[in-house]
Each structure stands twice: as C-alpha cells, then as structure tokens.
Amino acid sequence: MASNRPYHVQWLVTRKCNYRCKGCNVWREQDTKELSTEEMIRGLDVLRELGVIDIVFSGGNPLLRDDIDEILGYASRFFVTTVYDNGSMALKKIDALRKADFVAISLDTLNQEKNDNFKGVKGSWKKAMQTIESLHEEGIRVGISPTISQSNMDEIASLTEYFAKKEIPVWYCLYSHDTAADSDQLFKIGKLDDKFEITDREAMVKLCDTLLEMKKKNSNILITTKTLNTIKRLYLDGERLWKCRALQNFFMIDHLGRVAGCHLRKPVASIFDLPNVWNSENFEDLRKVYRKCDRCIYLCYIVYSLHGSVRGNFQIVQDNWKSARLFWKRRLDFKPLSLAKQQ
Numbered sequence: 419m420a421s422n423r424p425y426h427v428q429w430l431v432t433r434k435c436n437y438r439c440k441g442c443n444v445w446r447e448q449d450t451k452e453l454s455t456e457e458m459i460r461g462l463d464v465l466r467e468l469g470v471i472d473i474v475f476s477g478g479n480p481l482l483r484d485d486i487d488e489i490l491g492y493a494s495r496f497f498v499t500t501v502y503d504n505g506s507m508a509l510k511k512i513d514a515l516r517k518a519d520f521v522a523i524s525l526d527t528l529n530q531e532k533n534d535n536f537k538g539v540k541g542s543w544k545k546a547m548q549t550i551e552s553l554h555e556e557g558i559r560v561g562i563s564p565t566i567s568q569s570n571m572d573e574i575a576s577l578t579e580y581f582a583k584k585e586i587p588v589w590y591c592l593y594s595h596d597t598a599a600d601s602d603q604l605f606k607i608g609k610l611d612d613k614f615e616i617t618d619r620e621a622m623v624k625l626c627d628t629l630l631e632m633k634k635k636n637s638n639i640l641i642t643t644k645t646l647n648t649i650k651r652l653y654l655d656g657e658r659l660w661k662c663r664a665l666q667n668f669f670m671i672d673h674l675g676r677v678a679g680c681h682l683r684k685p686v687a688s689i690f691d692l693p694n695v696w697n698s699e700n701f702e703d704l705r706k707v708y709r710k711c712d713r714c715i716y717l718c719y720i721v722y723s724l725h726g727s728v729r730g731n732f733q734i735v736q737d738n739w740k741s742a743r744l745f746w747k748r749r750l751d752f753k754p755l756s757l758a759k760q761q
C-alpha cells in the first residue's frame with residue numbers, strides 16, 4: 419500500500435494579484451484577508467511535523483505579502499522552497515528571495531506583445547526579462563515557468579532553448595481550466611479560454627518528443643522524463659498513466675489556512691488541525707475517491723502524483739539537479755513525528 423506521507427505542498431499564501439492574466443481566475447476574485455505571520459510560522463511547523471519536503475509558495479502573487487521575507491527565511495530552513503512571481507515584484511523583494519531555494523518567474527513567450535496580452539499588463543514582458551537577467555546575475559536560483567497552451571505551443575522549444583542555453587532552468591505548467599470537482603472548491607485558478615485550450619494533440623506529442631531530446635543535452639530542462647512520457651501518452655491516446663495522490667502525497671493550503679487535496683476539491687481541514695485528522699477514516703475515504711478522479715490535468719498535480727513516493731522522489735533526484743537538494747535538506751527516509759507512531 420502506498421504511504422500517506424505528504425511530500426509536496428502548495429501554499430497559496432495570498433489571494434492578491436497585481437496582474438490580469440487572461441487564463442486566470444485569481445485576480446477576478448481577490449481577497450484581502452490572509453493568515454498572519456505568526457499563523458504562517460505555526461502552519462510551517464505543522465508541515466514539518468507531517469514530514470513535508472517541498473513547498474511551493476504561490477497565490478496570487480506571494481511577493482505582495484509584506485512578511486514574505488520572514489516566511490521564506492523560516493521555511494527555507496526546513497523545506498525545499500520555491501516562490502512564484504510574475505516578474506513584477508522580485509527585484510523589490512530581492513533580499514527575501516536570496517532565502518528561497520528557487521524563484522520561478524512566469525513567462526509564456528519571447529514575443530513581447532503577445533506576453534503582455536496574455537498577462538493583461540503592458541510592459542510585463544520587459545519587466546520579467548529584466549528580472550530574470552538580474553536575479554541570474556545576482557546568483558539567485560531563478561527559473562522560468564511558461565504555461566504551455568495552444569497559443570504558445572509552437573514557441574515552447576525555442577523559449578526553452580533560449581533560457582536553457584543561458585543556464586536558466588525551465589519548468590512548465592500546462593494550461594488547464596477548472597472544472598470544479600466539488601461545488602465549494604478551495605480556490606478558483608484556471609479560467610476557460612478557447613484560445614488556450616490544447617486542441618492540437620499531435621503537436622503536443624511532438625513537443626514532448628522535442629523536450630525529451632533536448633533534455634538529453636541540457637540539464638536545465640527540469641521536467642522529468644517520466645512526466646514528459648506521461649503527458650505524451652495522455653495526448654497520444656488519452657491514457658492517464660498516473661493515479662492521483664491528492665491528500666495522500668500532496669495537498670494545497672489557501673490564504674486562510676484551509677487544506678484541500680487540490681484546489682478543485684473542497685477544504686477538508688484547517689492547517690492547524692491537520693495532524694489530528696491526517697490518519698483519520700474520513701481522509702482515507704477521501705483518498706480513495708481522489709485516486710479514481712480524472713477531472714484535471716494540472717501539471718503540478720501530475721508531477722506530485724507520479725513522484726509521490728520515496729522511489730518517485732529519488733527519480734526526480736536522478737532526473738535533474740533541482741530536487742537533488744531534497745537529499746541534503748530533508749532526508750527522504752525521515753519519519754514524520756505524527757506518522758511515525760502509526761507505521
């Protein structure tokens with residue numbers, strides 16, 4: 419039986435955003451409420467207790483939080499941390515970012531006008547490019563994270579090559595729109611937009627083949643071979659080679675500290691109660707439902723599901739340098755306090 423250790427967590431630490439991306443719902447439903455710094459630190463302690471290894475801080479734009487410096491400083495002592503920015507805030511928060519393990523800047527194309535249109539903000543492309551260059555020069559581990567969609571699929575290989583050659587790592591999101599798995603879903607992210615919806619399946623298969631080839635020559639392409647082969651198969655014949663491990667090996671937390679298996683599912687606990695309910699019958703039942711779920715193709719959830727075991731984590735380590743840091747920061751065989759008693 420698969421272990422229930424949660425390796426990966428995404429924490430949507432704020433619902434505020436300063437951009438207006440076309441395929442995103444977040445900025446349409448902003449909320450000024452969020453956890454306090456003290457609550458964030460307490461929440462991070464809970465994640466330590468559960469044995470979490472890897473935390474992605476996103477939002478909204480997490481860098482809009484005044485206390486991001488403190489959050490990253492604390493989190494990076496115990497976890498492999500990645501923080502997202504759309505390229506607008508990173509230079510203002512550069513000292514905070516020195517504390518993170520990875521900074522991901524979202525950039526979808528090398529075409530300035532097109533990118534500004536996707537982001538809904540004039541000048542966003544230029545700002546993102548300057549930010550990436552500056553962070554890289556400063557020695558901050560910056561990478562770019564394009565969202566692959568029908569609108570930029572034919573540019574992904576050249577975009578990847580451009581940055582990988584400069585030794586700036588690239589990892590990806592896959593455009594997906596929310597089809598709520600529960601009516602009271604945790605957080606609305608992907609907005610349906612026909613121009614982004616991937617319809618050319620053959621081109622997607624070709625792109626996977628191209629990236630698989632490119633990966634052999636450049637270690638800055640940080641999507642795993644297993645993930646690329648899985649997506650390729652999905653677009654080739656619709657086969658889902660993974661079983662979802664939401665609420666088992668990964669989960670989401672929102673800006674109010676509510677926990678759900680994924681953002682399309684309803685909140686099922688508060689972060690502060692999580693150790694009490696993690697091994698409950700209710701959670702076991704939810705895991706069974708989620709494992710059969712096939713409602714989404716959000717790439718991060720596919721990666722977490724494919725690599726959501728000790729073996730899966732070692733495969734990431736073998737595949738690229740990004741998670742080699744997992745080895746050093748937190749031993750994969752660590753037994754989380756609350757779970758160790760029951761194994």
Ligand code: SF4
Pocket residue numbers: 435436437438439442443444445477478479504
């Ligand atoms: S995709 Fe990110 S940067 Fe763009 S509006 Fe949504 S949360 Fe903001």
Ligand code: SF4
Pocket residue numbers: 599662663664679680681682683708711712713714715716719
């Ligand atoms: S497949 Fe998993 S991540 Fe996607 S909606 Fe279902 S439970 Fe959530």
